Amino acid sequence: MEIxxxxxxxxxxxxxxxxxxxxxxxxxxxxxxxxMQAKGENVFKVRAHSNASDAIKSLPFPIAGIVDDAxxxxxxxxxGEAIVEKTQELVRTGRLGLLERxxxxxxxxxxxxxQIPGIGPKTxxxxxxxxxxxxxxxLAASIESGEFQSLPRISKKSAAQILRHAKMRVDQGERxxxxxxxxxxxxxxxxxxxxxxxxxQIEVAGSVRRMSELVGNIDILCSVPDNESAITIIDxxxxxxxxxxxxxxxxxxxxxxxxxxxxxxMYLVRPEAFAGALxxxxxxxxxxxxxxxLAAGKQLKFTSDGLFDSASETLEPLDSEKNAYGRLGLSFxxxxxxxxxxxxxRAVDDDxxxxxxxxxxxxxxxxxxxxxxxRYSMEDMVAAALERGLEYLAITDHSPSATVANGLKPDMLxxxxxxxxxxxxxxxxxxxxxxxxxxxxDGSLDYxxxxxxxxxxxxxxxxxxxxxxxxxxxxxxxxxxxxxxxDVICHLTARLLGKRSPVLIDIDAIFAAAxxxxxxxxxxxxxxxxxxxxxxxxxxxxxxxIFAISTDSHHTWxxxxxxxxxxxxxxxxxxxNRVINTxxxxxxxxxxxxxxxxxxxxxxxxxx
DNA sequence: GCCGTTTTCGGCCCGACTGTTTTCAGTCG
Numbered sequence: 001m002e003i004x005x006x007x008x009x010x011x012x013x014x015x016x017x018x019x020x021x022x023x024x025x026x027x028x029x030x031x032x033x034x035x036m037q038a039k040g041e042n043v044f045k046v047r048a049h050s051n052a053s054d055a056i057k058s059l060p061f062p063i064a065g066i067v068d069d070a071x072x073x074x075x076x077x078x079x080g081e082a083i084v085e086k087t088q089e090l091v092r093t094g095r096l097g098l099l100e101r102x103x104x105x106x107x108x109x110x111x112x113x114x115q116i117p118g119i120g121p122k123t124x125x126x127x128x129x130x131x132x133x134x135x136x137x138x139l140a141a142s143i144e145s146g147e148f149q150s151l152p153r154i155s156k157k158s159a160a161q162i163l164r165h166a167k168m169r170v171d172q173g174e175r176x177x178x179x180x181x182x183x184x185x186x187x188x189x190x191x192x193x194x195x196x197x198x199x200x201q202i203e204v205a206g207s208v209r210r211m212s213e214l215v216g217n218i219d220i221l222c223s224v225p226d227n228e229s230a231i232t233i234i235d236x237x238x239x240x241x242x243x244x245x246x247x248x249x250x251x252x253x254x255x256x257x258x259x260x261x262x263x264x265x266m267y268l269v270r271p272e273a274f275a276g277a278l279x280x281x282x283x284x285x286x287x288x289x290x291x292x293x294l295a296a297g298k299q300l301k302f303t304s305d306g307l308f309d310s311a312s313e314t315l316e317p318l319d320s321e322k323n324a325y326g327r328l329g330l331s332f333x334x335x336x337x338x339x340x341x342x343x344x345x346r347a348v349d350d351d352x353x354x355x356x357x358x359x360x361x362x363x364x365x366x367x368x369x370x371x372x373x374x375r376y377s378m379e380d381m382v383a384a385a386l387e388r389g390l391e392y393l394a395i396t397d398h399s400p401s402a403t404v405a406n407g408l409k410p411d412m413l414x415x416x417x418x419x420x421x422x423x424x425x426x427x428x429x430x431x432x433x434x435x436x437x438x439x440x441x442d443g444s445l446d447y448x449x450x451x452x453x454x455x456x457x458x459x460x461x462x463x464x465x466x467x468x469x470x471x472x473x474x475x476x477x478x479x480x481x482x483x484x485x486x487d488v489i490c491h492l493t494a495r496l497l498g499k500r501s502p503v504l505i506d507i508d509a510i511f512a513a514a515x516x517x518x519x520x521x522x523x524x525x526x527x528x529x530x531x532x533x534x535x536x537x538x539x540x541x542x543x544x545x546i547f548a549i550s551t552d553s554h555h556t557w558x559x560x561x562x563x564x565x566x567x568x569x570x571x572x573x574x575x576x577n578r579v580i581n582t583x584x585x586x587x588x589x590x591x592x593x594x595x596x597x598x599x600x601x602x603x604x605x606x607x608x
Numbered sequence: 609g610c611c612g613t614t615t616t617c618g619g620c621c622c623g624a625c626t627g628t629t630t631t632c633a634g635t636c637g
Contacts, residue, residue: 042609043620044609044610044619044620045609045610046609047609047610047620047621048609048610049609051609051610052609052610078609078610078611079610080610080611081609081610082609083609083610117636118635118636120634120635120636121635122633122634122635123635152627152628152633152634153626153627153628153633153634153635155626155627155628157626158626158627373637401623401624402637403621403622403623403637404623404636404637405637463636463637464625464636464637465625466636466637
């Protein structure tokens with residue numbers, strides 16, 4: 001590598017950097033499983049591919065890194081000779097003959113249609129073959145015309161549910177979930193830094209940095225010392241391994257799309273302009289306009305290249321975003337709040353320090369182990385929690401109704417409690433016994449009051465009967481909230497971000513019942529869910545609801561998802577003292593020891 | 609296709625729900 005901030009032009013061609021990440025490899029095996037099932041292949045063969053897909057997803061390291069070591073690959077659970085060979089073919093060549101053959105044999109659209117809840121491989125093939133449906137738009141149109149209902153086993157009611165999900169996908173367009181977006185952005189930044197090690201300041205900006213739930217493109221801001229470096233970085237950016245089509249590029253700006261059509265933009269500024277430019281590039285358009293107005297009132301000009309003195313056109317020296325906001329007469333506004341939703345007015349005389357941050361979180365109240373459907377042992381999960389500095393952790397495995405999740409029957413729950421209490425002696429993290437208990441379709445609970453009374457923490461959720469009408473669903477959840485033992489309602493809307501529509505439920509009625517019964521509402525931090533939206537959370541704040549932010553971890557590394565939950569809370573303007581897992585362990589236990597009717601008052605008057 | 613093993617092939621997680629349902633296939637979690 002040459003000296004002076006320069007990396008050689010095209011020093012590495014994209015072929016050399018073609019490395020597939022675990023999620024793309026996992027998806028290939030999941031796709032194969034779907035297509036095999038659609039073809040009617042042996043169910044166990046299908047399951048083997050599906051298991052391989054799950055195993056790859058849960059690996060704590062990149063599988064591409066061990067692709068040449070067949071022995072190590074074979075040690076992955078569910079990996080036999082055939083799966084090892086397919087993995088090697090896929091990682092080495094970027095393609096898989098089997099997948100290509102399956103796609104050729106089956107009609108277009110199967111992999112898209114099966115993403116809609118209610119449509120499995122067989123129905124997808126029927127819809128594609130008999131009705132020529134291959135897109136969500138065509139699916140929606142076919143249901144609206146009544147044509148889709150001619151397929152086997154499709155009733156009016158199921159068609160209505162499918163239409164709801166299909167319309168969501170149409171509305172969503174090309175946007176992707178924030179979890180995938182962050183992963184894609186990090187991959188780009190990591191590769192760019194490898195190619196150009198002299199990059200000193202680079203940040204993702206735009207809606208990704210604001211942690212919007214769904215994002216349509218990824219904006220990256222980078223600083224460069226001179227024009228020569230700029231050309232080098234633009235060159236590297238436009239030849240990254242995921243570049244499919246370069247839409248535009250000049251000496252300070254470039255845009256490309258990847259194979260899926262997703263857009264990546266980069267903007268270059270001088271180092272001294274970086275802080276101001278980052279503020280400009282992060283906020284929503286209307287947030288930016290508000291800042292421009294504030295700047296104009298101070299004889300300043302706020303642009304994509306930083307903050308300038310209007311008269312002299314000289315750059316204002318700013319070394320941080322805090323500084324930039326300060327120059328405009330505002331407190332620092334967290335990126336997640338920069339939506340022009342009232343945050344600017346508030347930042348005039350409030351330092352926003354009461355808003356929850358990741359540092360405030362002291363424990364996690366929702367996790368799974370291999371006692372039910374978690375991937376790791378209790379000991380592994382506890383070690384991972386300890387590594388992340390958590391003060392306490394609730395082990396909340398599933399209840400009996402969750403049969404596929406291997407829900408714990410009563411005797412197993414008792415054994416589970418004993419195991420948690422024993423591990424608590426040596427864990428280094430305080431452990432809470434608990435359950436994630438199913439709320440059954442009629443609103444009844446999955447364990448007896450006697451069993452529930454013995455647990456430190458009961459979180460309850462729905463996993464079945466998700467197409468109930470709004471009234472039934474709302475009453476069902478409220479019935480569970482009336483129980484003196486149900487501490488937290490978790491993943492209330494059961495949506496899967498970008499994949500499954502939320503259930504029909506009256507959120508305001510639920511929040512009112514939460515306040516009335518003393519029940520806590522979970523902000524589920526999994527980026528696949530972000531189950532209460534920021535809008536919901538903000539409404540809950542207005543109504544006085546108390547929240548828990550929990551990761552719902554099934555894997556050790558999923559504890560890192562906490563930041564997605566915290567970001568949702570920040571987007572919803574949640575105050576730190578309205579989140580129970582910002583309490584110390586002893587205060588949390590004191591909170592849980594109270595009858596539910598006294599808990600909201602306790603929290604209101606609490607210290608930290 | 610994987611796994612465990614009485615090492616060469618039989619078993620693999622399953623219960624609930626739904627449908628121009630009638631004895632079962634498809635889907636979900």
